[in-house]
Structures are given as structure tokens and as C-alpha cells.
Amino acid sequence: MAVVICAPRAFTVQSSNNSTTAPATNLNLDHPSMVWRSSNLSSVQITVQLPAGSWDTVCLSGTNLRATDTIRIRAAATAAATTSAPTYDSTAVPAFSGAANGGGNTSLVLTPSVRTETFIRIDITSTGNPATYVEARRLIIGKRIEEDGIDLNAEHSFEDNSQRTEFRNFETVDPYDTKTSWKFNIGYVKEASYWSNWFPLLRDVGTKKGLLFVPDSQSVYLQSEAVFGRITSSAKGSAVSSDYYKLELYVREI
Known part of the structure; x- marks a missing residue:
């Protein structure tokens, strides 16, 4: 058992699958109605760039993901290298496990060591999601206190x-x-x-x-x-x- 608190670091969006009315830049905002929403369920991804510094926590808060969905975190020194030669790869893991409520779901990945890569790519597989899109309220990337x-x-x-x-x-x-x-x-x-x-x-x-x-x-x-x-x-x-x-x-x- 461990309590975790993490303040999000600011980031810039390099590329994403998103609808025109709910862009991935909304994931930088502390506003529950300003969400990111993918345009479809095909090749759902977000690539962001952090300023120099350390991180060990990646979290999508307020998602519509299900336990059968997967999330994969990759990081590297350049955006291109996140797919060609990532220096960190979580592999595809369940978006969450265990009991879930009807909303406000949290996909949390805690890396085993502190990372310093500045480009992070998040790939999401949500085949058959009845909403026909992936949604999240906030992307939290930062260094946790545990x-x-x-x-x-x-x-x-x-x-x-x-x-x-x-x-x-x-x-x-x-x-x-x-x-x-x-x-x-x-x-x-x-x-x-x-x-x-x-x-x-x-x-x-x-x-x-x-x-x-x-x-x-x-x-x-x-x-x-x-x-x-x-x-x-x-x-x-x-x-x-x-x-x-x-x-x-x-x-x-x-």
C-alpha cells in the first residue's frame, strides 16, 4: 500500500488523433469540461514534449476506457524515436484493472525508475468502445511523491x-x-x-x-x-x- 501524489508538468502536443472540437491540448487544462476526444478508434495516440526534467508517473484522468482496453507508454529523446527506438516502453497494459465506477476512470502507469526523456507517446487500443471514441479530461505527467x-x-x-x-x-x-x-x-x-x-x-x-x-x-x-x-x-x-x-x-x- 502506498499513497501517491503527483503534480502535472506542462507539455506541448506534438501529434495526436483528436476531433476538431476536443483537441489534445485540452489535456493540459485543469477544467473538467475541456476534454480530449479522439476522432475515431483507429490508431489512437498522443505524442507530447516535456521541458527538460524528470518524471516517473503518467496518468490519464477522467477517461471512458474499459478494463479490456490497453494503454502503452513509450518515451525517447525525439518524437520519431518513441516508435523507432524508445528508451522506455511500458508495453501494452490494461487501461485499468479491478473494480470500476461508471465514470471518471483513471489510467495510471508508475515507472519503476525516474525518467528524463522529453518526448512521450501514448497509444490506446479501445476496440469496440460503444462511444466510438476515446475521451480523457487530463494528462498528468510528473514526478510523484510516494x-x-x-x-x-x-x-x-x-x-x-x-x-x-x-x-x-x-x-x-x-x-x-x-x-x-x-x-x-x-x-x-x-x-x-x-x-x-x-x-x-x-x-x-x-x-x-x-x-x-x-x-x-x-x-x-x-x-x-x-x-x-x-x-x-x-x-x-x-x-x-x-x-x-x-x-x-x-x-x-x-
């Missing part, structure tokens, strides 16, 4: 901001999507990890940027548990001993 796990008594909430107006003998509702959220502690973070990893990440994202939160990267319920969201109240760290910190976070789905 800790042993979240503390007991973490709160998982369902937040519905629909507007309800009551009148005599009837009520009207302006419906909004129900969002999930997590309020949790990570009880024992080593001092070195707190200042080297968590401090720069939390100072950068604040409450304005999205990040990926996975309570348990090995959970059969990852599709329902994982959240791409924002920290909605100030993150808090407190020293619990001479070498350990406790983190308190509240992440709400975008």
Missing part, C-alpha cells in the same frame, strides 16, 4: 453544490455534478522528504493548481478512490518528533 499510506479515519465525502430553492409545496433544483473529496493525514513523513519533496510541491500548487491523489496505488478500487483535484484549504504540516512531520490535506475533485 509515502507508506494515509492514516486511519480518512474522510471520503460526496459534495453536491446543486442549487435548491424551496417554494410553497414544491422545490426546484439547479443540478451540478457531485464531486468526491478526501480529508486525510499522512502521519509519519521523514523530515528529509517533508522539506525536499512536500515543501516545494505544496508551495507551488497551493489551492490554485490541480494534482493527482491516489490513496492506495495497489487498491482494486483505484478507479473510484483516485482523485484529480485541488487542495481546497491550506495544507498543514506539523512536527510530531525530531525527525517526522504529519501532513493534513483536503483534496476535492475538479
